[in-house]
Amino acid sequence: MMNRFLSFLVQSLVTVPSATVVWFVSYFGFDLTFWLSSAIALGGGIIVYNSTSAIMTSRFLKKHQLTRKEYRYIKKNLDEAKQKINRLNKSLFTIRDLPTMKQRLDVLRITRKIQSMTHNEPRRFYKAEKFYFSHLDSVVELTEKYRFLSQQPKKSHEIDVSLYETRQTLTDLTKALEEDLYFVISDDVDTLNFEIDVAKQSIKKLNDTKYIDESRRPK
Numbered sequence: 001m002m003n004r005f006l007s008f009l010v011q012s013l014v015t016v017p018s019a020t021v022v023w024f025v026s027y028f029g030f031d032l033t034f035w036l037s038s039a040i041a042l043g044g045g046i047i048v049y050n051s052t053s054a055i056m057t058s059r060f061l062k063k064h065q066l067t068r069k070e071y072r073y074i075k076k077n078l079d080e081a082k083q084k085i086n087r088l089n090k091s092l093f094t095i096r097d098l099p100t101m102k103q104r105l106d107v108l109r110i111t112r113k114i115q116s117m118t119h120n121e122p123r124r125f126y127k128a129e130k131f132y133f134s135h136l137d138s139v140v141e142l143t144e145k146y147r148f149l150s151q152q153p154k155k156s157h158e159i160d161v162s163l164y165e166t167r168q169t170l171t172d173l174t175k176a177l178e179e180d181l182y183f184v185i186s187d188d189v190d191t192l193n194f195e196i197d198v199a200k201q202s203i204k205k206l207n208d209t210k211y212i213d214e215s216r217r218p219k
Contacts, residue, residue: 011052019045064123074125078118081132084140085111091143097150100167103174107139110177114184124184131180139173142166 023041026032032040061071088111092104114131118124125132146166149159 007053007056010056011049014052015045015049018048064121066122071122074118074122077125077132078115078122081115081136084136085115088136088140088143091140091147095143095147095150100146100170103167103170104143106174107143107170107177110174110181111136111139114177114181117184127184127186128180131177131184135173135176135180139170139177142170142173146170 019041022044023037026037026040027034057068061068066074089108092108095104114128118128146163149155149163149166152159155163
């Protein structure tokens with residue numbers, strides 16, 4: 001997603017000098033009153049601010065090959081996912097269960113990684129739909145259930161069984177999350193493998209050329 005602070009900073013750096021120039025031109029160049037010059041400068045600043053915002057948004061969408069409708073759709077879902085991940089983090093950090101610590105850290109690492117990558121490159125959202133529309137909801141609900149049960153002061157046999165089954169299901173879900181992450185980066189892996197193959201071919205051709213040149217040298 002677009003960095004809001006950076007966008008605001010850039011827009012401000014463009015708007016403030018522009019509005020100042022408009023005020024000076026209106027006040028000193030056209031001999032208008034202070035308040036009228038200020039009103040014109042304010043109006044000009046608003047126009048410049050909105051124009052800068054539109055240009056930055058257009059460049060951002062073009063860079064990531066998205067339409068405005070797609071961007072709004074992705075942003076809406078990422079905002080909702082952020083709330084779910086916050087709930088997940090809260091549950092993971094409040095569970096006091098050493099045997100599941102590694103698993104919880106893995107879940108936290110994977111979910112944050114997918115969210116971060118999708119946030120920085122919104123088009124990846126389409127490769128992470130299974131994560132956002134299925135697996136994330138499941139892992140949040142199960143983690144909250146596990147936290148609730150594990151915090152009971154007195155545990156019955158039924159609670160122990162439920163905790164065990166929840167741990168098993170979370171293990172399966174962790175594997176599903178790993179597959180989600182791999183699928184999100186699968187294009188990068190394919191590209192890297194292709195580049196490695198090209199590099200190997202180039203090195204092979206270079207070595208073959210050197211071998212031919214050396215064999216042709218007079219002894």
